Amino acid sequence: MRVSVDENQSERWKDIRRFTDRPSAFAHPQFDAGPQNMEEIHKRRVLVVGAGGLGCEILKDLALSGFKNIEVIDMDTIDLSNLNRQFLFRESDIGKSKAQVAAEFIEKRFDIIICGLDSITARRWLNAVVCNLVEFDNGQPDFSTIVPMIDGGTEGFKGHSRIIIPYITPCVECTLDLYPPQVNFPLCTIAHTPRLPEHCVEYVKIILWEKEKPFGDEAIDGDNLKHVDWICEKAQERANEYGIQDVNHRLILGVLKRIIPAVASTNAIIAGSCALEALKLASNISISMNNYLNFTDIEGVNFGVVQLERNPECVVCGRAALTYTASSSTTLSEFLQEIKNKHQLVDPTVKGAGDMLYIINPMMPQMEDVSKANLKKALTG
Structure with missing residues (x-):
């Protein structure tokens, strides 16, 4: 018996179409049942960051859910310290604002980002990039410039998934205390x-x-x-x-x-949750979770979804300016150390009244000597 291409395609996605083509009491208010929803899923552009144990499960689930435009960044190929250079930037971007270039790249190419990393540092960097691309109109975020990010993580028999809508839900930086600090020995x-x-x-x-x-x-x-x-x-x-x-x-x-123990079943569950949230965002078949799922199967299987709150003083998505008081003798080095400790930063960039005071960026090596020389100077100098 011959089966046409159209019939094959229809058969392939029949389980997903049960949700996309039929009305549902759980659907988003903007949901309109019909074949156009499956077409929308096919068209959506998804970036998956991390292709380890969790990332590979996410990729499989996305493909089986109908997503066809998927790009992946694997941290074993792109060194963490070079993420900002190798992931988004090109030679033509030298001298430009890192946040601006990264935001333009993501906004042009991706509708949804899924983060399957085991690195808190990389999570924070990607979170900052996603928040930086949002534009504002009369103090309110322009929804057309928002790219949602789904974050998943596993450790042994525990895992989490969460959805981050910049300036709407809490970002990674808002809830930084949820992530354990890296263990260092004296x-x-x-x-x-x-x-x-x-x-x-x-x-x-x-x-x-x-x-x-x-x-x-x-x-x-x-x-x-x-x-x-x-x-x-x-x-x-x-x-x-x-x-x-x-x-x-x-x-x-x-x-x-710094290998984190992985359990295949935990990866599969968290990946399924991440892919499901991507499917909701792409088709409106259901309202997205609000907004953090915690999973553990150490003593039986336990799921829990909690609504985390934004931090109004967040250095990434908080709109209010933070004020620091320093004496006239405080050096730039001392000031940097203070904000590094308070906000768990690594190499923050400091800009004065029109002048760049401190920036360590491999794409701008000419600034390194100037930046290091400024460390010894007083803030009032």
């Missing part, structure tokens, strides 16, 4: 009184690698077997010296690459 403990197997690995990574330079000027590469073997050998020697057990390749890779 250098004095690593060097003199190691007690954990992780201390031994960190000692080799931070101190011994630079001291012995086993592979010349090569930086540590967690994917290079020779590097890992050398670190394993030295870490075991260190562990034996202090009577520490359980130093092995698995532990070393976890420390070097």
